[in-house]
Amino acid sequence: MNRIDTITQIVKEISGNDAAPDAGESLFESGYLDSFALPDMVSAIEKAFQIRIPDGDVTPRKFDSIERIAAYLESRA
Amino acid sequence: MTAYLRGFGSYLPARRAGNADLSARLGVSEDWIRDVSGIEERRYAGPEETVVSMAVAAGRDCLEKCRVGPADIGMVIVSSGSFERRFPGPAATVARELGLGAAAALDLPLASAGSLFGLAIAARMVEAHGCVLVIGSEKMSPVALSEPLDRGVAILFGDGAGAAVVSGTGPGARVVDALVQSDGAFAEDLRLGFEGALEMNGRSVIMQATRKIPRVIQDLLDRNQLPAAAVEVFLMHQANQNLIDRVARALNVAESRFYTNIRRYGNTSSASMLIAAEEWWAAAGGPSTGQSVCFAAFGAGFHWGALLAEG
Known part of the structure; x- marks a missing residue:
């Protein structure tokens, strides 16, 4: 499973929505995630990719879409 | 101390x-x-x-x-x-x-x-x-x-x-330890000037609060060798009921262990934790002998922390 697929799977699990959002779609504005679900998603990403995301990086801008999350993870690779 | x-x-x-x-x-x-x-x-x-x-x-x-x-x-x-x-x-x-x-x-x-x-x-x-x-x-x-x-x-x-x-002397609950922290990287995400409205990046506040509050509580409890489940009551800043419930779940503690009155008073900012403490103290008479109470708060700055006391 590639990075995008893994992130998509996490988003679907956290949102409880079987339909996958478009990679560039805002996870907030589309209603996939609310503010309280996002920390759960960040924790799931940390676990899946075995990284520790510093609090300073945990911003809505970096985690607003699957593409942005993938770009962030790429920057950490 | x-x-x-x-x-x-x-x-x-x-x-x-x-x-x-x-x-x-x-x-x-x-x-x-x-x-x-x-x-x-x-x-x-x-x-x-x-x-x-x-x-x-x-x-x-x-x-x-x-x-x-x-x-x-x-x-x-x-x-x-x-x-x-x-x-x-x-x-x-x-x-x-x-x-x-x-x-x-x-x-x-x-x-x-x-x-x-x-x-x-x-x-x-x-x-x-x-x-x-x-x-x-x-x-x-x-x-x-x-x-x-x-x-x-x-x-x-x-x-x-x-x-x-x-x-410096009793009676009362002895302050065991306190841990207070700040991070100015998020100073613009929750601010109120003398002119204009309160500006709040709600998503950022929630994202940071849901990570920092459980962590500071856990760090404080760990350095005092006290499991979260052993704390008699958590008295937290009454910011949002959903946030309080999430902190309880992050600590694997029953939500009922977190005293809340936000339903009746809303978020009274820096007053809320002490109002909650007053109500719980009046009802329970304070922590039982040998029992612990944990205070916690998070707010603009960001500033956050926790304090542990025992009866």
Whole structure:
């Protein structure tokens, strides 16, 4: 499973929505995630990719879409 | 550090504002307000009530309940993020109104986490000043209701004041340890100037709070070899019921262990934790012998922390 697929799977699990959002779609504005679900998603990403995301990086801008999350993870690779 | 929480006091304005009073103005349902915040009503101060007058009322209530006289207070710390003037802050006036003589009066303009910081500072200051009176007082309703209304702000805030006496001697709950932290990287995400509206990046606040609050509590408990499940009660800043529930789940603690009154008072910023403590203390008589109580708060700055005390 590639990075995008893994992130998509996490988003679907956290949102409880079987339909996958478009990679560039805002996870907030589309209603996939609310503010309280996002920390759960960040924790799931940390676990899946075995990284520790510093609090300073945990911003809505970096985690607003699957593409942005993938770009962030790429920057950490 | 040898310090004791002798007791608490509070003041809440008489005027009640239910969700029905806000829903039509904000174009949302009463149920939506309750679902996103846990709030059903809040208290609004009258035009004659100020940060100082509410602080004085809470301080007086606290001194009476603790049976501590004004002459015994060597220092007063007043936290407020909604005081109406740059300087002097409210502390000196509050000290005068309470008859505290020349007791040192310290202002903490920290908003929500202010009373937690106040308790942590007081626990270190009792050696020099004897009894320290800590007060959090907020008049947030003018901020919440400033036009144009922002529904994410308007539904949250209420007015009130809470107080605590911290002493170098008992009786009371012994302060075991405290951990306070700050991160200015997020200073712009929650701010209130003297002009204009409160500006809040709600997503950032929630994202940071849901990570930082459980972590600081866990760090404090770990360094005192105390499992979260062994804490009798958690007394947290009443920011949002959903946030409080999430912190409980993160710590793997039953939500019922977190005392909450946000349903009745809304978010009273730095006053809320002490108001909650006053209510829980009055009902339970404080922590049982050998039992622990954990305070925690998070707010603009960001500032956050936790304090552990035991009966």
